[in-house]
Every structure is written in C-alpha cells, then in structure tokens.
Amino acid sequence: MSHLQCKSTPRRANFWPFFAFATGALFFYYSKNQPLLCEAPVSSDNDLEGEVSGSYKFLFSYPTFKYLNPWFSDHGISIPGDPGKGLLRYDDFSMIAREPRQEHTMGASASDWDANGDRVPNSLAWASWGVVDGHRGPYTADVVKELLCDYIVAELLLQAGIDPHSPYRDSRFVFQDRSLQNILQAIGDAFTRLDNDLLKKAARAITGSRPLQASMQDIAPAESGCSAVLATYDTTSEYLFVANVGNCRAVLGHRNAQGTWEASQLSVDHTCQNKDEVAKLRAEHPGEADMINDGKLLGNRVTRAFGDLRWKLSAKIQSIAHTRLFGHPLLPSFLSPPYVNAKPSISTTKIKPSENAFVILASDGLWERMTNEQAVRLVSLWLTTNDPSKAPESDRATGSLDLELEDTNNNAQQAGKSLFRERLQQGLLVLKPEDLPAPGREYKELVKNGEENNWLVKDDNAATHLARNALGGADEDIFCALVGASVVYPMSRLRDDISIQVIFFGYGDSKNSDLKITNDDPNLSDTLDLV
Numbered sequence: 001m002s003h004l005q006c007k008s009t010p011r012r013a014n015f016w017p018f019f020a021f022a023t024g025a026l027f028f029y030y031s032k033n034q035p036l037l038c039e040a041p042v043s044s045d046n047d048l049e050g051e052v053s054g055s056y057k058f059l060f061s062y063p064t065f066k067y068l069n070p071w072f073s074d075h076g077i078s079i080p081g082d083p084g085k086g087l088l089r090y091d092d093f094s095m096i097a098r099e100p101r102q103e104h105t106m107g108a109s110a111s112d113w114d115a116n117g118d119r120v121p122n123s124l125a126w127a128s129w130g131v132v133d134g135h136r137g138p139y140t141a142d143v144v145k146e147l148l149c150d151y152i153v154a155e156l157l158l159q160a161g162i163d164p165h166s167p168y169r170d171s172r173f174v175f176q177d178r179s180l181q182n183i184l185q186a187i188g189d190a191f192t193r194l195d196n197d198l199l200k201k202a203a204r205a206i207t208g209s210r211p212l213q214a215s216m217q218d219i220a221p222a223e224s225g226c227s228a229v230l231a232t233y234d235t236t237s238e239y240l241f242v243a244n245v246g247n248c249r250a251v252l253g254h255r256n257a258q259g260t261w262e263a264s265q266l267s268v269d270h271t272c273q274n275k276d277e278v279a280k281l282r283a284e285h286p287g288e289a290d291m292i293n294d295g296k297l298l299g300n301r302v303t304r305a306f307g308d309l310r311w312k313l314s315a316k317i318q319s320i321a322h323t324r325l326f327g328h329p330l331l332p333s334f335l336s337p338p339y340v341n342a343k344p345s346i347s348t349t350k351i352k353p354s355e356n357a358f359v360i361l362a363s364d365g366l367w368e369r370m371t372n373e374q375a376v377r378l379v380s381l382w383l384t385t386n387d388p389s390k391a392p393e394s395d396r397a398t399g400s401l402d403l404e405l406e407d408t409n410n411n412a413q414q415a416g417k418s419l420f421r422e423r424l425q426q427g428l429l430v431l432k433p434e435d436l437p438a439p440g441r442e443y444k445e446l447v448k449n450g451e452e453n454n455w456l457v458k459d460d461n462a463a464t465h466l467a468r469n470a471l472g473g474a475d476e477d478i479f480c481a482l483v484g485a486s487v488v489y490p491m492s493r494l495r496d497d498i499s500i501q502v503i504f505f506g507y508g509d510s511k512n513s514d515l516k517i518t519n520d521d522p523n524l525s526d527t528l529d530l531v
C-alpha cells in the first residue's frame with residue numbers, strides 16, 4: 001500500500017483510471033436503484049418507481065390525485081346550525097397556497113347551553129361568520145380573526161349601557177331592542193375601532209423607547225394588512241348584516257319568482273377596478289394623478305383594509321420608523337395620507353328561512369376563478385344531490401400537509417431518498433405515461449378559471465365542492481397541479497390562498513320560493529357605506 005503514501009505525480013496518474021471506473025460503477029448502481037439529487041425531465045418511459053429517461057431516478061414526485069384528493073377533502077368541515085331558528089348548517093373550507101398562513105375563516109354564535117355543554121334547540125340568538133385574507137404577512141389577519149367579533153359585541157353592549165369589560169358577557173340579547181341603524185353603526189364602529197387600535201399601538205411603538213423586539217411585536221399587526229368580510233344573522237329580526245373591507249366577497253343565492261336560482265352580491269369590492277372607489281379617492285386626494293397606477297393604489301391592490309400602516313400613518317411617524325426600526329421608506333407620491341381605511345360597506349338583507357337561501361363568503365382566491373353566478377349555480381347543482389339539513393356522511397375536519405424536507409444530517413441526498421420512499425408509501429407516485437396530458441395543452445389558460453365543462457359533484461361539503469370546481473373540477477391533471485401548488489415552487493404562484501364558507505338557511509324542509517330583498521342596485525341588497 002506504499003503507493004498510496006506516495007505523492008508523486010506518476011502514481012497519482014495511475015490511480016485515476018481506477019477512480020473513474022469506480023465512480024462510474026457507483027453512479028450506474030445508484031441511478032438504477034436509488035433516487036439521486038438531480039433534475040431531470042419526466043419522459044414517457046416513467047415507471048411507478050419514478051424512473052426518468054431510463055437512467056436517472058426522480059427525486060421529487062409531484063403529489064398525485066390518489067394522495068391529494070383525501071387531503072384536499074380534509075380541509076372542509078361542516079357545522080350544524082339550529083333549524084328551529086332558521087339556520088340549517090354552514091360549510092367551511094380553507095386551504096393556503098404557501099406558508100405562512102394569511103387566510104382564516106371564523107364563526108361565532110350565541111345560544112343557550114345545557115348542563116352537558118350541548119346547545120339547547122331553538123335557542124340560537126345570532127350567529128356570525130367571516131373570511132379574513134391577509135397580505136404582506138399573517139399578523140393583521142391573525143388579530144382580526146380573533147378580535148373582530150368581540151369588538152362588534154363590545155360595541156353592541158356599550159349601546160345597551162353595559163361595560164364590555166364587566167363580568168357580564170352574555171351576548172345573546174345584544175341585538176334585541178336595537179334599531180337597525182344602531183346595529184349598523186355598531187358594526188361599522190367595530191371595524192374602524194379595531195383598525196385604529198392597531199394603528200395607535202404601532203405608532204406608540206414607533207415613537208416610544210421600548211426595546212426593538214417589543215416594538216416590532218406591536219408594529220407587526222398594523223404593518224401587514226388584511227381584507228375581511230363578516231356576515232351576522234339575527235334570528236329574531238331575520239336580518240342578515242354583511243360588512244366588508246377589501247376584496248373578500250359575500251354572495252346570496254336565492255330563487256326568483258320563476259324558481260330560478262339567482263346571485264346577488266351583498267358586499268362591495270374595494271379595489272381600483274371599482275369606479276365608485278376610484279371616484280371617491282380622486283375626490284379625497286385632488287391633483288394626485290399618480291396615486292392610482294396599474295390598477296393599484298400606491299402599489300396596494302385594495303383601497304380599504306385593516307392594517308397597512310404604510311398607507312395610513314403620517315410621513316413623520318413613518319420616517320421615525322425608517323430610521324429607528326428599519327421601517328420601509330415612504331411610498332412614492334405619498335402626499336396626503338391616509339389613502340387606505342377600514343370603514344366597511346354594510347348591507348342588510350331580510351332572510352326568510354322557509355325560502356332556503358344560502359350565502360357564500362369567500363376570499364378572492366375563489367372569486368378570481370369564477371363569477372358570482374357560477375358560484376351560485378355550483379351550489380344549486382350541489383343541492384340536487386345533497387341535503388344541508390342533514391350532517392354530511394363524512395365527518396371532515398381541517399387538515400394539514402407537511403411535506404417539508406427534513407435534513408437532520410445536513411445531507412441533501414439522504415434526505416431526498418427518505419422523502420422519496422415516504423411519498424411512495426403514501427401513494428405519491430410519479431405520473432404514469434397514460435396520466436400525461438396530450439402535447440401542446442395550453443396550461444396558462446386552463447389554470448386561470450374553473451372550466452364549467454369540468455364541473456362535478458363529488459363532495460358532501462358545499463364549500464369543498466366550490467373549491468374543487470374552482471381548482472380544476474373533474475380535470476385531475478389541473479386539479480393536482482393547483483391543489484399541490486403549496487408543495488412545489490413556482491407552482492404556488494398559479495393560485496392564491498382560498499377560503500370559503502357557505503351558510504344554508506331553512507327549517508329542514510324542501511320548500512323553496514323567491515326571496516324578498518329590496519335592491520337599490522340589481523346586484524346589491526340595501527347597502528350602508530360607512531365612509
């Protein structure tokens with residue numbers, strides 16, 4: 001073995017042929033028996049083990065329908081209502097496209113409960129549901145999800161002369177003996193008060209002397225932002241109140257006098273695509289021609305939102321944040337703040353539970369993929385084979401998918417092998433040749449909208465049903481690409497987070513007729529815009 005100790009060039013040259021042969025042999029063995037850390041295109045000679053081009057193994061196998069379908073369904077949950085009070089149930093679905101989670105659904109209600117912790121039948125006083133869609137971080141959405149309903153109850157209690165901080169917290173009767181205008185004002189005040197509290201806390205942190213970590217903790221919920229839509233139903237008056245800021249939307253599905261399902265939007269889209277919003281901004285900020293550009297308000301997609309302090313706080317406070325706390329520089333053309341506010345548009349609709357209407361609340365992850373009319377038609381299609389007065393056959397709860405690569409040994413190849421085998425066991429198999437689409441398919445167009453010719457009824461949860469048909473429906477190729485988008489970058493850019501709630505009104509019978517609503521606009525119920 002003395003030749004191994006020799007450092008002369010001739011002996012090292014004699015070693016290289018052996019080294020090259022050994023390397024080639026090892027490469028050949030692993031290419032036939034183990035997945036390698038490499039990129040390779042999927043070819044038509046794939047087998048179920050992920051072989052690519054006859055020599056390489058595919059490290060990452062994109063999740064297939066066999067695995068994604070049950071995981072997708074697990075994101076839906078159905079909550080029973082109180083049929084005696086005109087509420088059958090509501091279905092909920094929420095699925096993110098990428099981390100961190102910036103969207104939430106929420107619900108609250110007030111009922112009587114017996115000693116066993118069960119709801120007393122026919123005792124529901126009111127119920128609220130909502131969708132919150134965050135942007136530029138999860139922090140604002142997290143706070144709004146937790147506090148918005150509490151702020152509304154607090155405002156209603158204050159109107160009744162009750163201290164919301166007192167031990168009295170029974171909110172069952174907060175809607176009783178209150179005028180319609182009082183309720184609308186309380187909901188509007190709750191939105192603006194919550195937003196003002198977030199901004200004031202951030203401003204104090206920016207201008208104060210607290211340590212950096214504590215300051216950033218108070219600033220974060222106002223620095224990011226979120227849209228929100230909230231629907232509240234008072235079982236006594238049978239009024240449905242819908243309040244929103246941003247681009248989350250509420251749509252009512254109801255039958256007309258001819259028995260045909262119709263869609264009525266109950267919220268207002270606060271974006272630069274809304275001509276009324278643009279006109280209002282132009283009036284409030286005269287002479288600022290550069291304020292709206294490329295469909296955005298100083299770069300912001302929405303004109304009303306919680307948080308978004310960069311569009312609200314004064315230039316002086318933001319300058320302090322920039323120099324003291326690594327804050328953002330001022331926005332270009334930042335002349336007369338605030339540009340964005342959290343004053344909601346509020347609509348009121350008289351619901352007749354016997355007419356079996358339903359309401360869809362959803363983030364723009366749904367509405368950018370289908371119209372109001374399509375969403376209502378999809379739910380009406382779902383109703384032909386499902387009964388919302390009954391619990392769904394599958395008791396689904398929210399689910400999660402963790403496909404992070406855990407490289408505990410800091411060895412990417414070993415981690416890749418382990419992940420590959422784990423996914424094979426879970427059914428995440430590489431596409432077989434017969435699964436591949438025909439060449440030349442125009443994916444960029446196919447993934448933009450839910451194609452009606454691919455609609456199907458597969459889920460016993462109406463919210464999950466809407467999400468499925470927005471994300472490909474019966475086209476399993478598109479469905480897997482879009483649903484699995486949270487796993488693979490850049491596929492995550494193909495869709496947004498998507499959160500949906502469907503609320504069904506009724507007494508548990510099949511009677512349907514037209515719903516009486518008073519419309520100033522054919523697409524909107526009576527709306528109070530608190531601006």
